[in-house]
Amino acid sequence: MKLISSRDNALYKELKHLAGSSQARRKAGRTLLDGVHLCQTYLSLRGAPPQCVVSESALRNAEVAELIAQCEARQVHCITMPDALYAALSQVEHGVGILFVIETPERAVTQALSASAVLLDNLQDPGNVGSILRSAAAAGIGQVYCSAGTAFCWSPKVLRAAMGAHFVLDIYEGVDLAALVSDSAIAVLATSGYAEQRLYDVDLRQPVGWLLGHEGQGVADDLLALATHRVVIPHLGQVESLNVAACAAVCFFEQVRQNQV
Amino acid sequence: MKLISSRDNALYKELKHLAGSSQARRKAGRTLLDGVHLCQTYLSLRGAPPQCVVSESALRNAEVAELIAQCEARQVHCITMPDALYAALSQVEHGVGILFVIETPERAVTQALSASAVLLDNLQDPGNVGSILRSAAAAGIGQVYCSAGTAFCWSPKVLRAAMGAHFVLDIYEGVDLAALVSDSAIAVLATSGYAEQRLYDVDLRQPVGWLLGHEGQGVADDLLALATHRVVIPHLGQVESLNVAACAAVCFFEQVRQNQV
Incomplete structure (x- = not known):
């Protein structure tokens, strides 16, 4: 697992930009999936995300540890950082401190409506x-x-x-x-x-x-x-x-x- | 209509306290009803509120003027204040700038459930x-x-x-x-x-x-x-x-x- 400890880290700045700007998310075709429940659901329904980001204190949480183990088994790029840095990425108050970076699918309509x-x-x-x-x-x-x-x-x-x-x-x-x-x-x-x-x-x-x-x-x-x-x-x-x-x-x-x- | 122009006005401080604190609202038995639609509904269903507060720029709004006319006809205490002061009372972004101070009814259960x-x-x-x-x-x-x-x-x-x-x-x-x-x-x-x-x-x-x-x-x-x-x-x-x-x-x-x- 990679540790980011500085606000000047390029990847951290990129994550913060994604977290703060709807326009940045649309442009990058990526978004942040915040919280244990959403990450668990993503893993079970869509498989491995491109990146997994965890606050240092969340490393001690059993559900987070299990999610990280699953991510590492699938070669997901895992990153940890001090809680103060993580807080700027998350909109969840009192959250556990884990998020996935995921791609936002872009679909083009190619067929007439035929299912509900x-x-x-x-x-x-x-x-x-x-x-x-x-x-x-x-x-x-x-x-x-x-x-x-x-x-x-x-x-x-x-x-x-x-x-x-x-x-x-x-x-x-x-x-x-x-x-x-x-x-x-x-x-x-x-x-x-x-x-x-x-x-x-x-x-x-x-x-x-x-x-x-x-x-x-x-x-x-x-x-x-x-x-x-x-x-x-x-x-x-x-x-x-x-x-x-x-x-x-x-x-x-x-x-x-x-x-x- | 009374004009409040200072942040130190006692009534303004009381309104700001009500706006900012759930505990203050519970204790006072009063709350703020924010926006044209809610105020119109209150007037038509519950009648005159104890107080009506309007931002100075809202005085030029036709719907607000109509609400104030109705309030004044019913001897409601109407107050206006500069937009900067009003903004601290309102949680509605881009709102028109009118609110009622209303009493929050406290009801005690005295009967068994008999209606839906x-x-x-x-x-x-x-x-x-x-x-x-x-x-x-x-x-x-x-x-x-x-x-x-x-x-x-x-x-x-x-x-x-x-x-x-x-x-x-x-x-x-x-x-x-x-x-x-x-x-x-x-x-x-x-x-x-x-x-x-x-x-x-x-x-x-x-x-x-x-x-x-x-x-x-x-x-x-x-x-x-x-x-x-x-x-x-x-x-x-x-x-x-x-x-x-x-x-x-x-x-x-x-x-x-x-x-x-």
């Missing part, structure tokens, strides 16, 4: 995007397509909220959703507070695309018009509609329910 | 708590009971995530959930990843209590044992269970669905 999928139009909040990825994975959905305006899926916040869902999903970013919806081989259902068809009245026993929109404005009008259905989750309260991640979960699991009945 | 309700056991994340309140209100649920370990419902983060749901809900905090569940006149359903009964197989056409637990550990074992049912949302994926706020939304709207079919 999630389409995110301009979603802003990383916590919402992460929660939606997690719900999609739990509901057995395999693909997620994001418009250019949607939060970057490989940011540390989205990764944390998704709890490993990234590693069982095919995630496409910067997608032309209008083209995807137009060419779709399956029905695309847009959720909208103004729709008249109830979610519960749509037959979901075949694959569908779920089109979800911006937290405030919802799905853009041109996409709404292109969707096969516009559906509403009936509300009983006097207040605002559902949070978009809550709405997504209700939709995905209504599909699960219909397929299991 | 949400029971939160040790939920930590303010965003999750807020999203659950919002989903509950949208699903027509009227009461929320929180254990002592759950995030304070009247914190600015919870208020923001709940988007006004607080004002249509009766919220009880510091509740002895074990006693509440034991004495309940209706079924209490605890969600658990380890349960065997599927959510979809329970008859939800009568009032039920929804018992939701800590983000990592779930519902505490003693409460799980006291619940009438332990239910699971079936998962199809290889990864972690649902986020607790997503889980809550699926449960509440399965009840809505069964009542509407």
Whole structure:
């Protein structure tokens, strides 16, 4: 294991740049995966990462030791550093002190939609995007397509909220959703507070695309018009509609329910 | 309207203390409601707040002017201050610059559960708590009971995530959930990843209590044992269970669905 002890170390500076800048992560095609749980999930689902970074105090943690042993057995480049240096790389408060550097897959859309999928139009909040990825994975959905305006899926916040869902999903970013919806081989259902068809009245026993929109404005009008259905989750309260991640979960699991009945 | 121009003003110091400290808010029995939307919702559902605070630049905003007019018509104490002073009171980035000081209702449990309700056991994340309140209100649920370990419902983060749901809900905090569940006149359903009964197989056409637990550990074992049912949302994926706020939304709207079919 390599020890970095200086803030002036070139690799350390590179890691700090990745940790602090979304633009740097996009440009490098790499991101940081922070915490024991995410690293364990990555190792078991995607195999060896390019690099493993550990704080000195974390070396005494049993789960971290096990992760390092697995990394070293697979010739992963392992690095340790003083806790003070590590702290600048991590956004996890009171974290254990391990992160993987991983490549962020870039996928290009080459096929029409034919399996159940999630389409995110301009979603802003990383916590919402992460929660939606997690719900999609739990509901057995395999693909997620994001418009250019949607939060970057490989940011540390989205990764944390998704709890490993990234590693069982095919995630496409910067997608032309209008083209995807137009060419779709399956029905695309847009959720909208103004729709008249109830979610519960749509037959979901075949694959569908779920089109979800911006937290405030919802799905853009041109996409709404292109969707096969516009559906509403009936509300009983006097207040605002559902949070978009809550709405997504209700939709995905209504599909699960219909397929299991 | 009163103008505060100094950081040494006693009222300003009191507001800043409320803004910065959860303990101060609990002790004072007051909190800050930040942003045009929340203030509009409060006025329409709960009436006049004790105080209204506006940044000087927000005075030029049409929605803010309308809110101030409504407040002044109701003899609300309105205060304005330079933007630099206001900024220290607000957690909303790029916000418009209006907040209400409101009282946080303290309710004591005096009756057994008899209407549909949400029971939160040790939920930590303010965003999750807020999203659950919002989903509950949208699903027509009227009461929320929180254990002592759950995030304070009247914190600015919870208020923001709940988007006004607080004002249509009766919220009880510091509740002895074990006693509440034991004495309940209706079924209490605890969600658990380890349960065997599927959510979809329970008859939800009568009032039920929804018992939701800590983000990592779930519902505490003693409460799980006291619940009438332990239910699971079936998962199809290889990864972690649902986020607790997503889980809550699926449960509440399965009840809505069964009542509407």
